[in-house]
Amino acid sequence: MLSENTVKEIGLIRSKYHDAQSSLLPALYVVQREHGWLSPEALKEVGEILNVPKAEVKGVSTFYAMFRHKPIGRHLIQLCTNVACMIMGSENLLNILKDRYGLEPNGTTVDGRFSLVVMECIGACGTAPAMLVDTDFHDNLTEKRITEILESYK
């Protein structure tokens, strides 16, 4: 069930567009922010609010890599592995995440603290390697920095 606030926020977003379906992506973001992921029930509810058929909502939401369709951990690490980050060491960072946290791409730590998603270019090539943790940007990552940074997410 979507919270009253979420429903209200979706209503507000709706008013910015001349057509209800245009507010679908922003609405899904609001829901994902609340729940961490987009459950089938949530997709259905968003569809009902915006008068967009639920199958259509699902088709749309699954097209986009940043929408999650499975529950995730408390914090989402989105680590870039595209060319610039790759040559600047992102593969090594992946190993570290695996060794230290047992984190595999698309996996979640046993304690539910972190989930990891491997990203295509996140626009930080000049300060590669880089990652997003939730909505925070971290770049110029090194072995040391990444663990320090992650330790600040509980």
Added chain:
Amino acid sequence: MITVTINRKKINLEKPVTILKAARMAGIEIPTLCNHEMLEPFGGCRLCLVEIEKMPRLQTSCTQYVTDGMVVWTETEKVVEARKAMLEFLLINHALDCPYCDKAGECDLQDVTAKYGPATGRFAEGKRRHPESFDDPIIVRNMERCISCTRCVRMCSKVQGAYAISMVNRSSKTFVEPFSGGRYDCEYCGNCLTVCPVGAIMSRMHRHTYRPWQIEKEADTVCSFCGVGCSMVLQVRGNSIVRAVPRETGGSNKGLLCNRGRFGYDYVVSSGRLDSPMIKRDGKFRRASWSEAFTYIAGRLKKIKEDSGGNSIAGIVSGRCTNEDGYVFQKFMRAVLGSNNIDSVASFGYAQAQRFFEGIFGQGVTANSMRGIPNSDGVFVVGGDPTAVNPVLGLQIRAAAGKGVPVTAVGYMPGLKIFAANRPMPKPFTETALLSAMVTELRNIKGISGKGLFDKLIKDIPPVSLGEAEEVCGVPSKDIRSAVDALSRMTNPSIVIGMDIIRRTEGQANLLLLAALVSLLNSRIYLLSELPNEQGLTDMGCLPDMLPGGRHLTVESFRRRYEEFFGVDIPSSPGMGIMEMIEAAHDKKIKALYVMGEDLVYSMPDSAYVKAALSKLDFLVMHDIFMTETAGLADVVIPSLSWSEKEGSYTNLERRMQIVRKAVEGKGMEEWRAVSEISRLLGFNMDYKSSGDVIAEIAKVSPLHKDITYEDMTGECMWPYKGEPLRHGISLEDIEMPDKGSLLKRPEKDRIYIGVDKPLFHFETLSRNSEALSSIAPEPYMNVGKALAGRLFLAEGDSANVSTAAGSLKLSVRVDPDIPDNSVMVPDNFGDKGVYAIMQWKVNSALKAPVTDAEGVTIKKMKHAAEEVAV
């Protein structure tokens, strides 16, 4: 004028079309996979690439429009190489299981690969794995065969408007899925099956039962479920129908079908089919020979006619009977038995509406081509959900909406929910107030001269203000206002009328108001027709006061014409309508009732009352394909043929005359044939050898059907095909002006009303005997609004007992926020009993139609199926 050269062939065109179309017009085949004539171009499969001079890249012929002077090559080496490459790509992930796949033999991919494809693919890695999904009772999905052409999804969303499936994920991980990922939550139109070029989406009904090349016979016929009369082809192997598919072109449906038409045919082989005449003696049926049965019927009818007169005999025809059945039967009743007591369920509203509008605007005014709907500039719908009653007509409304035409849908219409720009939701049975306010407003906006005969009447309709209407029907004034504003801007709208609006105490006022709207808006009328031949039966004179060709019995000259033709006199005063017949049976005023295929106990209000009435008859004859509850009460039961086992004609709601053809052999007999046999035994010779003979006679006597032959009925034959021009109406004597009070009748406070829901998946006896349809929708339900559900502590999936003074039904609960408060919607036709069973017996005396708006309902939650909980 555009001239394009394709493979050296010059093609002249009036307007630009795609290269693909131009090529096809010139007989040049270009292979395609994602393109389909019923769908918008997509350009995804890239198989239709062609070379165009002066263009460096190959272009997709399905998306590229021709221009004057363009030179196109469709089979150059470069093109053929590209096609081969595309096929090699497609085969990367497409399962190579043709020997096992049901689509083999009619698979587009198989065909083009045979023609252009590489001998072997060079892709070495494993294919995508995706287990076949059997989660659905009807549709099996095999995504290892999907080629992402999206034809099914485009069909489902853009044409059907069901939006039940979508492409999920992206890149090569894309596939097609219903929302649940398993079972479909859809309209089961199966139109996705029509367009899937490979074996990715298939019907389970004929899984592994035959191969396309094993089809022995195809019967080009029309569907027998509703009044749209979709053209379809029944494919037969042995003596059984293996598949029903739409005919690609022509008819009213142009390649579309609904769930009932596509999957519901399996009632034909239901184990409950009657296979022999039965005569009841001492309360028990026993099998009888045909001649025994006919002799028995003739004898009993003769006796009753002699003892009590022809007027003590009545006949009812089913809306599934053909024109031939209807014609012969009314002749039998009138000429042989001397009774005008003949009617059908068309008189549950359809016939009355038709008569009302024809009286004002002229003959044929209610029967218009469905294709006109998307061409109108606005659609107004009231009285029932067209997408459920007449699904393929409903699609035309959706198509209109898709083109941006504003649709106003009054009342509960789930199938138009996302399509209607305006959805006023009046309180139960208060549409009259809403319509009155609309007429009042439009009258002000449009102005009327008051000179024309009908204009005078419009002028006299008591004015109802928006505020008054709002108070009664609960629709906010501003919503009525915006609906009116939208309508007033239209120049050629369509008004679609469901029968619920007529089966009311205020039925006649509603008709008048609708006629006023039609007149003020200059709109076309569409009447929803629940049965395949309601229109045909009224045309054939299966009405107590009308003769074939829509001619009034009481008009001496018309009657004479038929009397001369029949060679006998027919009674000159109108007979009893279907509602009166039941009452007369109750009062023992009629002694014998001859029913052709109508399960009266099921389809009429108050089943207990109807049963009691039928039990009082001296003699009840029943033709049917099943031993229905009504048949169980009969003295003689004659097995009928299902629509796939006989030949005849239907006239659809557009007045399109089409032929039903025999696909398989059945064990019953056509009604017209049986009736002619009985007629002969009664000394009146009816010498028809075939249904063609009957049509020939109709073509001679009915002015509307003059000179029509079977050959004419190719799908585009609308009466008056060669017949007399249609007559103009303006007979207003019968129209009573309603007083303001009746326009503003409000629902009683705290009373729960029962409304008739039209389920998409069911239609009377037939669908109940269809395994396929029953597997889609196994149990009857009630729809209840959120507020009422809350007050009654009902949740989705609960069982509840819904009762009225006339009886009760146990139903599972569905909660739908769109249902107006204080009402429940109950389907009229599936399960053991439909909603009519518990409607009180009430007749609108002016329309002689049932009234369904008077119910006080109690609803009790049941803890388990059997137990009731007091709430």
Added chain:
Amino acid sequence: MEKILLRNIENPDSADINEYIKAGGYKALLKALEFKPADIVGEVRKSGIRGRGGAGFPTGMKWAFASADPKKPRYILCNADEGEPGTFKDRPILEKNPHLLIEGMIISGYALEAEYGYIYLRGEYPAAKGILNAAVEQAYEKGYLGDNILGKGVRLHLSVHQGAGAYICGEETALIESLEGKRGQPRIKPPFPVNEGFLSKPTVINNVETLANIPYIIEIGADAYAAIGSPDCPGPKLFSVSGHVKRPGVYELPMGVSLRDIIYNHSGGILDDKKLKAVIPGGISTPILPADAIDCPMDFVNMPKHGSMLGSGAVMVFDETVDLVKICYRAIKFFEHESCGKCTPCREGVGWMRAILERISGGSGTAGDIDLLIEVSNNITGKTFCPLGDGAAMTAQNFIKHFRNEFEKKINNGSVKRAA
């Protein structure tokens, strides 16, 4: 060169409207509002500016098409999807100079008589979202946005719309689909967005950097603007430099600056003074260039003559140590992941290319694999629905063209290893 697009960004508060105004911001708007819309279109046309999103289409021409279509409302969309790997040039504008973009959009909206605008921002820039939203809000407060801009009876409503991780949504018609809440797949053209774009109405889509140039064109006039940089391709240009250079980052330089200059002068040369091996000059879908081919003027007109393309101006520098086969594999893997799935050659073919490269890169390639890879990529080229598939094919083709020996070495080493 004086900084135009990155003006004032060292100021930590550069995103604030007051700072922007203090540095001379929103003056161009005032000036623009003195002109007639058609005159602004004419001015932009005269300036010769080409779109900075990658294709280099003349902006003035695009605007003229949209202005000629009578349908209303019209929309102005800013393409801030910045998805081309290697590209991060729009980010400093979005994060540090959002009002420049907004001012550009207001002028564009006025010129095109478009009353509604959206900034389609990639989902991977959450910080920019906050900054842009705040900036838009400030612009409303100051009366630069709304129903009656600066009391001049001009209307523009602007909002930020966040994408959700799909490179293809940078393609303009896919972007529109996405903005309409649909799957981001490209549309059939024609009709072009200028006639039937967002919600089927005339729509102009421009890249962030393109729009950020507009105020400057108005400020200094078309003629002065046309004098900057290359003659056929004028103006300042942002280059994002990444990989093995000493000072990676975004550089604002005149169009036509040489690639060598960018690498060795502005970016400080190769990291650790190693040898340069190859450069991808314009983002991952532009052809890779070997070290000896970097004396080329970086603009839309000249780069094709030198075997590559300007693209988004994303210079990716590879030193002698890199494994180019692996980079090629990674690049194709990117395209496979981002293929929208609409057309056969891209959906299926790019995956196949990836599979072959995975084999080669992993040491299990066989002798025929390079030719097979070329053949598969040739079968894609020119047959896809949109340029994404072409880009993938071209990427692999150029890696092989210039560095075939590296692929061969991988295959040989692999078979030697397997034999041992």
